[in-house]
Amino acid sequence: QQADTARQASAAAPAASKKEWFEAVSIRGYMQVRYNRLLETNAQLKCEQCDRSWGANGGFSFRRIRLIVFGQLHPRVYFYLQPDFASTPSGSSTGQFAQVRDAYFDLGLNATSTWRVRLGQSKVPYGFENMQSSQQRLPLDRNDALNSAVANERDLGAFVYWAPAAIRKRLAMLVSEGLKGSGDYGVLGFGVFNGQAANRSELNNGQHVVARLSYPLQVGRQIIEPGLQAYTGQYTLGAEQLSARVKARPDLTYPDQRAAATFVLYPQPFGILAEYNLGRGPEFNASTDSIETRRLHGGYATLSYRARVGQQQFYPFVRGQYYQGGKKHERDARSYSVRELEVGTEWQPLKFFELVAMYTWSARRFEDFQTQGNRQRGSLLRLQAQLNF
Amino acid sequence: QQADTARQASAAAPAASKKEWFEAVSIRGYMQVRYNRLLETNAQLKCEQCDRSWGANGGFSFRRIRLIVFGQLHPRVYFYLQPDFASTPSGSSTGQFAQVRDAYFDLGLNATSTWRVRLGQSKVPYGFENMQSSQQRLPLDRNDALNSAVANERDLGAFVYWAPAAIRKRLAMLVSEGLKGSGDYGVLGFGVFNGQAANRSELNNGQHVVARLSYPLQVGRQIIEPGLQAYTGQYTLGAEQLSARVKARPDLTYPDQRAAATFVLYPQPFGILAEYNLGRGPEFNASTDSIETRRLHGGYATLSYRARVGQQQFYPFVRGQYYQGGKKHERDARSYSVRELEVGTEWQPLKFFELVAMYTWSARRFEDFQTQGNRQRGSLLRLQAQLNF
C-alpha cells in the first residue's frame, strides 16, 4: 500500500541510499534516579544548579531522563537530537516534560571531516567537565566554578572544530574504553553563540565568542590532556529572574568573560582532572542591594582510580572544589562562596546499570536580594542509580 | 566514518553485546481521540479526573497520545520510558506537550528475576484498574473511588515485586490473549514513594509506603484474581491548588491512607472486575470553608463479555460506581459524591484500531471553595477511537 502523505513521500528521499531508516538513525539514552536525604545534617543546605532535590522536602527525584536520536547520515553529515524528559517549564507546578538539550548537526568542511562546523544547540567548548557527559562523570554534579559559566552547558550558535583523524579516534576511544573522556570537541574549537544558555532566547544584539585548545598526549602508557579555553560576551538578565526591588543596570546587560585552564590524566588506573577559571560577570552585592559586574574565580580537582573486578568496574574518587562569584542564571545573579569536598564510588556491575554513592561536606554562602546573609554548612550522603540503554 | 562525540562512543558500549540498537530497544504506542457531546443532557456535568472535554465548550480531544520506548537489555535489566503527548504544563494555554508517564528500570535481584526492584516513576501497586493500561481498560475512564488515590496512577520511588516464573507468564498471557489483565506487578509488591503523584515534586519529608498481595488462580477453565492492597503517608497540598480564602492546616499536610480489596474473573467469556476501598485524607468541607481530614469510601463493579466474530472482537460491558470523599489532587481537595452507571462496547476490528461507544448516566456533587453546592445530574454518549502501533 502506497504511503500517503507528502511527509511519507519525502521520507523516501533520505532512505533512497538503500539504507533502512534504523541503519541511518540510532536511539539510545539513560536515566538517573536520586535520593539525597540520608545522613543529612542541614536541611537548609541546597544547591540549585547541582540538584534541586537536596534538603528540606526533597525526596526521590529524576536528575536526567535522556533519549538520544542520532546518526551519521553521510560521511560529511552527522546529527544529534537529545531531549531531556526531566525538565519543567518555568512557572509550571508539574514537571518531567521533554525539553531539548542537544539539537545540532555537523557538516564536514573537508572530505575527512577533520574540519567541521556544528550548527544548532550544543555544548559550548568551555571546560572539560562541562563537555564530559553526565553519563560518564564521576561526581554526581558538575563543579560550581566552571559550570556557572553556561547553565546546562549548552547554547545555540555555530561552532567550528578541528582535529586530525588520529586524535579524533583517540578522543572517541577515551570514552568507549571507560576512561571518562569528554568526547570529541576537537583539538581546536571556535564558536559564536547567543550567550543566554540553552533553551533561552537571545536578549541582546551581541553574540558570545568562545575559543578552546586541548590536546590528548600519549606519554608512555598514560594519556594526558592539557587545555585552555576562554569566552567573552554580554549577558542580559531576564526580567523574570529579578527580585522586585533589587537594583540593576537599566538594560540588565553585563559583561560576561571567563578563561580557564584544564589538566587531565586519564585513569589507567589513577586519574586526575583539575580545572580553574577566572573572569567577571553579574553578581548580587548584598551591601548595595544591587547587581554589579564583579570578579569571579574558582576551580576543582578530582582524583580517581579505576578498578576492574571481572566484568564489574569500580571508580572510587574524591573531589575538592572552590568558587567565589556570581551565578548569572539564578535569581539576582546570586552571589556564592563555595567550599566542598566529596568522596564516593561509581560501581558498574553491568554496562547497563551504574550506582554512585557519594558523601559530601559542603560550606555554601548563596545570597540574593531575598536571602541575604545565607550561609549553610553540612554534609549528606547522595545516591544515584543510572540506567544506560 | 568514525562517529564523533563522547555520546556516540559511549553508545558503542551498550551495543557491544553484538545486538543492534533496534533489537535491544523497541518502540510502540497508542493514541485516543474522543468526542463526548452527543446526546448530552447537562453541559455542567463534568469530571476533571476522567476527561476534561466533557460538557460545555468541549469538542474533539485527545485523551492520550503515548509513545513507549522499552527493552529487556539483559536478563536482569529492563527499562520502560513512556511519555504522553497530550499533556499541558500548569498555567499554559496551549497543550499537547510531551510529559513522562513511566520512566523506570527493573533490576532482577536473583538470576530468574522472580524478585526485582523497580526504580523511577511507575504505577503505584494500588488497585487493579489503576494498574491496568488504558490501552486495555473497557470503560473510557477509571473509577473515581480508587483512582482518586493516585492521580495518573504513578509516583516516583522504589518498588519490590515478587512472583514465581509461572505466574509471571500467566500475568503476561492475561494481557497478550486479550483478557484485559493488569500486567505484571507481581504476586507480592512493596514500595516506598514520594506520595505527591506523578510529575510532582515531593513537598514534605515523609515517604508513602504501599503493599499489595494478589494472585491469579486457575479454577477449572477460568482464572480469578483476588487481591488486597493498602498504603499510608502524608500528602501536602500544593499552594497553587488552594482557593484564595479557603482555610487549611498551616503546613498544608494531611494523612493519606487507604486500603482496598479486588476481585477479578477474567472474561472467558464472561468477566467481573470489582474493587472497593476506604480510608481517609484531605477533603473540602463546605460547612466550615476549610480543608479537613475526612473519611472516604467507594468502589465499582464492571461486568463484561468477550465475543469473537472472525478476526473481530467485541467487549460489551456495564459498570456501576460509587464514591464519597475528597480528591486530594484537585482544588481545595474537592469534595465528591458520585453515583454513575455506564453501558458500552469496545469493538476491535483489527488489532491496530478500536472503537468504544459508551452511554453514561451520572450524578455528581463536586464542591470546592468556589463551587459550593454544586450537584449535577445527566447523561451523555461518549465515543473514543484508539489507534495501537
Add this chain to the structure above:
Amino acid sequence: QQADTARQASAAAPAASKKEWFEAVSIRGYMQVRYNRLLETNAQLKCEQCDRSWGANGGFSFRRIRLIVFGQLHPRVYFYLQPDFASTPSGSSTGQFAQVRDAYFDLGLNATSTWRVRLGQSKVPYGFENMQSSQQRLPLDRNDALNSAVANERDLGAFVYWAPAAIRKRLAMLVSEGLKGSGDYGVLGFGVFNGQAANRSELNNGQHVVARLSYPLQVGRQIIEPGLQAYTGQYTLGAEQLSARVKARPDLTYPDQRAAATFVLYPQPFGILAEYNLGRGPEFNASTDSIETRRLHGGYATLSYRARVGQQQFYPFVRGQYYQGGKKHERDARSYSVRELEVGTEWQPLKFFELVAMYTWSARRFEDFQTQGNRQRGSLLRLQAQLNF
C-alpha cells in the same frame, strides 16, 4: 527472558503479524537553524507568525525541530505522530519543549483506501502552501494571507479524503521527485474540527467545517493543479490573548469564514504557486479600541525555477504577497496590512542538508490595543540551514 508488564505483553499483539517493530514503524525528521540579523535595516520590523527571531534582540534560533514517528500498519491503517521540539508553553521563559504538531491516523473506508477518514490533529485542508511541508517550501515562512486562517496549519477533528489510486501516486511523486508538492490531501476533502487551531482546547460549542477540491492535471510534460477551498465556523478569542482594556464581544466569539483559490504549475523547471483568499473574522479596530468582525483578503504568488547541477539542486525563487485583515490567533486579533517581496535560493548539496538565503523587503502595519499606529518598513537578509534525517 519474558518481558514483564502488561504493556510489553500487549506490544506483542501488534507485532504478531511477524513484522518487527522497526519494519512497521519508521522515524525521520528535520531541523532548521536560522539567523535573520544580517543587512537588517529596521530592528522594529517583526512578524510574530513568521519567525519570532526577526529584529531587535534576535539571534540564532530554531524555527523547527521535528521528529516523526509513522507507519502503514495495515493496508487500511496508517498513523503519523510528529512532535516539534522548538515549542514554548505559553508563560514559560524557557523553550524548546516537545509539542505535538500532527497526531492522527487514517482508516481506509474501502479496500483500496481511495476513501479514507483521518482522525486526530492534522493539517486543515485550506491552502496549498499551508499543506505543503516546511521541509519542502521555498520561502522561509508561509504567506500571511492564507496562513492566518489556521495557526500552525492544524486542528483537531475528523476529515474525509477521496482520491483515485493513480492520483494518490501522482501526489506522492510530486513530493518524492523534488517538485515541492503538498502531499496527499486527496482530490476531495471535507472535515469537521474544533476551530481554535492546533494544541488549543475548543472554547465554544460549534465546530468548524471545511471543504476542498483540487486536482493535479497532466498537461503535456507539465503538471498543473488548480484548487478551491472554503471553511466556516465560530472562533472564540482566549481570555489570555486580550489586552486589559480592549473592547470585545461578551462571549469573545466571532464568525470565522474564508474561501480561497489556488493555482500550481509544478517546477519542470519553471514553477508557479499562486493563492488568494477572502473572508471575514475578528480584527482589532484602532479607531474604536475594539475587536470587531471585519472583512479580510490577500494572497501571494511565488515563481520558482529548478536547476540540477550533478547531485546538487538549486531552486531560485521570488514571492510577492499582500494581506489586509486581522489575525485571530494574536493579541486583540491584531490588525494587519502587509506588502512583502522576497527573493532567494534554496540550495541542496545533499539530500540531508539544505541552505536557504533570502532577501526580504517588507512593509507591515500591525496594530493591537498596545501598538496602535505601528507601521514598519525595512529589509533584511535571512539564512536557514536545514538538516533532513
